[in-house]
Amino acid sequence: MTTNPRSGADILDLAPVMPVVVVSEAESAVPLARALVAGGLPGIEVTLRTPAALEAIARIAAEVPEAVVGAGTVVTPEQAAAAAKAGARFLVSPGCTDGLASAMADTGLPFLPGVGTVSEALALLERGVSEMKFFPAEASGGAAFLKSLAGPLPQVRFCPTGGITVASAPAYLALPNVGCVGGSWLTPADLVAAGEWERITGLAREAAAF
Numbered sequence: 001m002t003t004n005p006r007s008g009a010d011i012l013d014l015a016p017v018m019p020v021v022v023v024s025e026a027e028s029a030v031p032l033a034r035a036l037v038a039g040g041l042p043g044i045e046v047t048l049r050t051p052a053a054l055e056a057i058a059r060i061a062a063e064v065p066e067a068v069v070g071a072g073t074v075v076t077p078e079q080a081a082a083a084a085k086a087g088a089r090f091l092v093s094p095g096c097t098d099g100l101a102s103a104m105a106d107t108g109l110p111f112l113p114g115v116g117t118v119s120e121a122l123a124l125l126e127r128g129v130s131e132m133k134f135f136p137a138e139a140s141g142g143a144a145f146l147k148s149l150a151g152p153l154p155q156v157r158f159c160p161t162g163g164i165t166v167a168s169a170p171a172y173l174a175l176p177n178v179g180c181v182g183g184s185w186l187t188p189a190d191l192v193a194a195g196e197w198e199r200i201t202g203l204a205r206e207a208a209a210f
């Protein structure tokens with residue numbers, strides 16, 4: 001069984017790539033998680049964008065103990081609590097407010113709050129948070145932006161997400177302040193709908209080797 005992450009750093013260290021998945025049917029959650037784990041990616045961010053998301057998190061937590069399932073797209077305090085109740089082992093948000101950061105901290109789970117600017121990163125540092133999601137990565141300046149931050153803010157490590165592909169991931173991962181990258185390219189909707197689990201394992205294996 002994979003160890004539960006206890007800090008933001010533990011989340012970043014799960015694997016080079018964090019699959020960001022949108023689950024439309026709760027029935028696909030378990031085989032999807034198994035396919036990613038088989039490819040070497042234990043950490044899975046299930047976005048709270050679909051009605052099936054909380055059920056998907058609960059099923060993965062109960063049935064795939066080798067996976068470390070987290071909730072993504074946490075945008076309200078209520079969602080943070082609901083995701084924790086469903087069995088999420090970490091939380092990820094695309095942006096952050098004081099209220100959301102407090103709600104995520106109150107769950108006792110490790111979390112990666114989202115930032116897109118230096119000032120947002122500074123606000124989180126003031127709260128003692130030094131691991132963050134950088135979103136939307138490509139649209140907000142990409143690897144060049146994060147490279148610029150490594151000088152003034154060397155204590156912050158990021159999981160850039162948003163527009164990253166198998167081709168652009170290595171440039172991010174080469175930076176000292178990037179722990180892992182997030183992306184949805186590992187679980188294309190058509191492969192999930194068709195139950196093409198072996199092909200998803202293949203995409204995961206390629207990413208796990210970064």
Ligand SMILES: O=C(O)C(=O)C[C@H](O)[C@H](O)COP(=O)(O)O
Nearest residue numbers: 020072073094161162163183184
């Ligand atoms: O839902 C969230 O919480 C987000 O922050 C958005 C996702 O992380 C990105 O949509 C994934 O990015 P793509 O790999 O470009 O699909």
